[in-house]
Amino acid sequence: MSEKKEIRIYSNPAGGWDALKAVGEALEIQGVAVSGAQTLLHMNQPQGFDCPGCGWPDPKHPSPFEFCENGAKAVAWEATTLRCTPEFFAQHTVSELASWNDYDLEMVGRLTHPMVYEAGSDRYVPIDWDDAFALVGDRLNALDHPDQANFYTSGRASNEAAFLYQLFVREFGSNNFPDCSNMCHEATSVGLPQSIGVGKGTVLLEDFEHADAIFIFGQNPGTNSPRMMSDLRSASRRGAKIVSFNPFRERALERFASPQDPIEMATLGSTNISSFLYQVRVGGDVAVLKGMMKAIVEADDAAIAADAPRVLDIEFIKGHTHGIDALVADVRAAAWDAIEGRSGLTRDAITNAANIYMRADNAILVYGMGITQHRRGTEAVQQIANLALLRGNVGRPGAGICPVRGHSNVQGNRTVGITEKPNAQLIAGIERAFGFTPPAKHGNDVVAALEAMVRGEAKVFMALGGNFAAAIPDWARTQDAIRMLDLTVHISTKLNRSHLVHGQHALILPCLARTEIDVQADGPQSITVEDAMSMVHASAGRNEPASPHLMSETAIVAGIARATLGAKSRVSWEHLVASYDRIRDAIEVVFPIFQAYNTRIRVPGGFHLSSAARERVWDTSTGRANFLVFDGLGEDPARDDPDALSLTTMRSHDQYNTTLYSHSDRYRGVFGQRDVIFMNPRELKNRKLQADDRVDIFTIADDGIERVIRNFKVVEYSLPDGCCGAYYPEVNPLVPLYAFDPQSRTPSYKSVPVRIVATAASSATELQSGSENHA
Numbered sequence: 001m002s003e004k005k006e007i008r009i010y011s012n013p014a015g016g017w018d019a020l021k022a023v024g025e026a027l028e029i030q031g032v033a034v035s036g037a038q039t040l041l042h043m044n045q046p047q048g049f050d051c052p053g054c055g056w057p058d059p060k061h062p063s064p065f066e067f068c069e070n071g072a073k074a075v076a077w078e079a080t081t082l083r084c085t086p087e088f089f090a091q092h093t094v095s096e097l098a099s100w101n102d103y104d105l106e107m108v109g110r111l112t113h114p115m116v117y118e119a120g121s122d123r124y125v126p127i128d129w130d131d132a133f134a135l136v137g138d139r140l141n142a143l144d145h146p147d148q149a150n151f152y153t154s155g156r157a158s159n160e161a162a163f164l165y166q167l168f169v170r171e172f173g174s175n176n177f178p179d180c181s182n183m184c185h186e187a188t189s190v191g192l193p194q195s196i197g198v199g200k201g202t203v204l205l206e207d208f209e210h211a212d213a214i215f216i217f218g219q220n221p222g223t224n225s226p227r228m229m230s231d232l233r234s235a236s237r238r239g240a241k242i243v244s245f246n247p248f249r250e251r252a253l254e255r256f257a258s259p260q261d262p263i264e265m266a267t268l269g270s271t272n273i274s275s276f277l278y279q280v281r282v283g284g285d286v287a288v289l290k291g292m293m294k295a296i297v298e299a300d301d302a303a304i305a306a307d308a309p310r311v312l313d314i315e316f317i318k319g320h321t322h323g324i325d326a327l328v329a330d331v332r333a334a335a336w337d338a339i340e341g342r343s344g345l346t347r348d349a350i351t352n353a354a355n356i357y358m359r360a361d362n363a364i365l366v367y368g369m370g371i372t373q374h375r376r377g378t379e380a381v382q383q384i385a386n387l388a389l390l391r392g393n394v395g396r397p398g399a400g401i402c403p404v405r406g407h408s409n410v411q412g413n414r415t416v417g418i419t420e421k422p423n424a425q426l427i428a429g430i431e432r433a434f435g436f437t438p439p440a441k442h443g444n445d446v447v448a449a450l451e452a453m454v455r456g457e458a459k460v461f462m463a464l465g466g467n468f469a470a471a472i473p474d475w476a477r478t479q480d481a482i483r484m485l486d487l488t489v490h491i492s493t494k495l496n497r498s499h500l501v502h503g504q505h506a507l508i509l510p511c512l513a514r515t516e517i518d519v520q521a522d523g524p525q526s527i528t529v530e531d532a533m534s535m536v537h538a539s540a541g542r543n544e545p546a547s548p549h550l551m552s553e554t555a556i557v558a559g560i561a562r563a564t565l566g567a568k569s570r571v572s573w574e575h576l577v578a579s580y581d582r583i584r585d586a587i588e589v590v591f592p593i594f595q596a597y598n599t600r601i602r603v604p605g606g607f608h609l610s611s612a613a614r615e616r617v618w619d620t621s622t623g624r625a626n627f628l629v630f631d632g633l634g635e636d637p638a639r640d641d642p643d644a645l646s647l648t649t650m651r652s653h654d655q656y657n658t659t660l661y662s663h664s665d666r667y668r669g670v671f672g673q674r675d676v677i678f679m680n681p682r683e684l685k686n687r688k689l690q691a692d693d694r695v696d697i698f699t700i701a702d703d704g705i706e707r708v709i710r711n712f713k714v715v716e717y718s719l720p721d722g723c724c725g726a727y728y729p730e731v732n733p734l735v736p737l738y739a740f741d742p743q744s745r746t747p748s749y750k751s752v753p754v755r756i757v758a759t760a761a762s763s764a765t766e767l768q769s770g771s772e773n774h775a
């Protein structure tokens with residue numbers, strides 16, 4: 001598709017007619033206009049399939065049109081009529097495909113046959129399923145140690161597929177489970193248990209109906225969880241205050257027109273979303289949170305002096321928490337001018353946000369990647385928990401902490417055992433259910449797996465979904481390391497970068513997608529997923545499979561397990577796969593929270609996996625909810641260098657992680673191009689640059705290695721000083737592998753210190769001519 005390259009201010013609200021138009025275009029591009037529209041009617045319905053897009057929950061009473069623009073694009077992308085066949089692979093060498101851009105790769109269509117890399121011809125050629133499984137088994141069994149292999153999961157796999165996958169890997173003998181969570185909400189999984197005893201959010205969808213105030217830190221709902229917009233819109237319409245903190249004035253945080261509302265559509269009206277949208281500096285959120293807590297403590301002091309009702313929820317703090325004194329001392333000690341400098345916001349602005357928070361009986365604190373993907377992301381998450389605890393905003397209706405998860409089943413994958421750090425219950429559960437003792441030694445997460453590859457210690461990489469090679473940081477080192485592996489295996493639906501950055505042996509194993517009918521020995525099967533609010537429900541596709549040669553993810557995992565473990569396996573793989581009810585029965589034995597699993601998922605809407613914190617039961621070391629102190633106001637890697645900017649990386653409106661639906665980003669006014677960098681007028685002037693100039697972006701690195709991306713176009717944009725922004729994954733080569741949060745080990749994708757230099761005229765033309773086909 002050729003899109004006109006343009007930078008033009010977009011002044012419409014988010015949603016509205018342009019969202020409907022975009023859905024129509026997405027269906028048309030994928031050639032699925034009629035069948036796709038029918039498919040969409042079954043999305044997020046009690047008897048239909050779960051949207052393969054984001055993890056936002058479904059309402060209890062869905063309207064017949066329960067989908068959003070980006071959910072519709074995700075479905076169109078899956079239900080496409082385009083196919084990536086053996087004939088296609090015969091026509092293109094892998095080296096040639098490696099020069100294609102990411103959009104063009106996925107536009108080839110759905111993968112139809114299992115394929116193996118043939119070094120002699122530098123092509124992928126067809127292979128039988130059994131031979132593919134045997135190849136994996138051979139290479140795995142040839143390892144000196146099971147830990148020489150890494151087993152990645154991207155969060156789309158069903159509970160059933162993910163459970164079998166971890167079971168296979170543990171019986172094989174490893175806990176090496178790098179997982180997309182490690183690049184995403186790991187700061188939540190690690191940070192919240194220390195604060196409140198559970199690594200998940202504490203709110204349900206209905207809480208949004210009762211909140212008086214909603215705070216959104218570093219999350220872009222209009223693009224990444226658009227179904228959330230209808231909850232925010234209703235909240236705003238009934239007078240709840242919404243306050244957002246984001247370096248970008250994201251359009252959907254400002255105003256939204258609901259395609260479900262005939263009047264708003266007919267009158268071209270819209271609803272204001274945020275009462276206040278504060279443009280915080282990249283990485284400035286901890287300063288904001290400390291400032292808000294400082295204002296609250298000061299207001300509480302004043303209340304005591306005036307003999308007025310306390311601002312802090314003293315009863316809750318006394319009865320349920322630990323560590324208040326240290327927290328109060330810390331926020332008192334933080335100086336306002338330092339808070340202002342670090343956050344880029346005035347004391348008045350922060351105090352205003354704090355006042356809204358103090359006036360709300362019930363408040364919800366929402367956050368996304370703008371909080372987690374920093375070098376101290378875990379501690380930042382804990383400051384959000386502190387703010388909630390100060391006023392008892394956990395474990396009561398209309399209030400709570402709401403991390404917005406990414407992939408549609410990333411939370412479920414975790415719940416059913418995808419973790420490199422198995423706890424005693426998980427190990428005991430597997431022993432109980434299957435009679436073998438899985439390894440207890442902690443395995444590799446994403447960063448550790450990459451480090452092992454870079455050191456040359458890893459040999460095999462397998463991926464249940466995803467596009468690992470593109471999602472990871474520091475491509476020059478990490479992709480080269482992947483190329484040195486003995487075997488790479490990808491269970492995938494579409495051709496992507498990871499198939500082209502491959503090991504000596506390489507397999508592409510094409511699987512059914514969520515929209516498709518999955519028939520096993522005992523008949524058609526449903527899978528189950530868990531959304532971001534811990535609701536578990538069934539999902540069954542209705543479309544014919546994209547090719548008769550596809551297998552389900554669950555069956556592929558079982559096939560690999562059988563070929564690798566052979567007769568000595570304690571698991572009856574074929575028996576389990578014949579009926580997914582049996583897999584769910586096994587999940588229930590391993591994880592007692594799934595009691596009556598098969599019964600409960602047959603109730604429309606499914607069931608809620610309760611979280612102890614929601615009941616004000618605190619599964620922490622102190623047996624209470626903990627206030628945790630953050631030393632300082634947050635890292636500022638760009639600070640010491642007057643020339644540096646803090647680069648954040650984010651998603652456009654037209655991408656799903658590494659999948660590009662187009663090269664445009666409507667709300668931010670960027671059309672037909674992604675090789676752009678957003679900078680504010682003052683930072684441009686300081687560098688004698690102007691809009692449309694071409695620049696090279698250099699990472700300010702600690703290790704002496706040059707990381708640079710050249711010839712990006714400058715887009716003048718409203719941003720705080722000291723920051724700039726660009727699209728993920730194009731700028732991933734700039735993120736150093738060493739730059740991660742030590743606690744959650746999440747790469748700091750949102751705070752890369754960079755220096756920006758005008759591209760030298762000669763190299764600009766040279767690069768421009770060659771840049772079209774590169775990711």
Ligand SMILES: Nc1nc2c(c(=O)[nH]1)N[C@H]1C(S)=C(S)[C@@H](COP(=O)(O)OP(=O)(O)OC[C@H]3O[C@@H](n4cnc5c(=O)[nH]c(N)nc54)[C@H](O)[C@@H]3O)O[C@H]1N2
Pocket residue numbers: 053054055070184217218219220221223224225245246247248250280281282283284285367368369370371404405406407648649650651653655656657658750
């Ligand atoms: N359509 C669509 N839906 C998706 C995805 C997708 O790519 N496309 N991805 C899925 C996945 S896996 C995930 S994890 C989620 C991601 O969803 P989000 O968490 O919304 O992800 P991002 O777009 O990376 O960044 C979110 C926001 O953080 C802001 N930001 C950047 N740096 C900072 C900062 O330092 N502080 C603050 N306060 N804000 C900052 C950015 O401007 C952006 O608005 O969405 C999921 N849903």
Ligand SMILES: Nc1nc2c(c(=O)[nH]1)N[C@H]1C(S)=C(S)[C@@H](COP(=O)(O)OP(=O)(O)OC[C@H]3O[C@@H](n4cnc5c(=O)[nH]c(N)nc54)[C@H](O)[C@@H]3O)O[C@H]1N2
Pocket residue numbers: 106154155156157180181183184185369373406407464465466467468471472491492493494495496511512513514553649650651656657658659728729731732735749
């Ligand atoms: N710079 C920067 N880097 C980032 C981020 C960032 O904000 N900035 N975000 C990080 C985050 S939050 C995440 S979650 C990761 C995402 O990393 P991944 O989850 O690894 O990446 P995706 O782009 O979601 O994977 C897309 C591929 O998944 C496959 N796929 C799609 N549907 C299915 C399915 O149903 N089954 C199977 N088996 N395969 C399927 C297709 O082949 C498709 O090409 O990236 C991380 N990387």
Ligand SMILES: [Mo]
Pocket residue numbers: 180183184185405406407
């Ligand atoms: Mo994510």
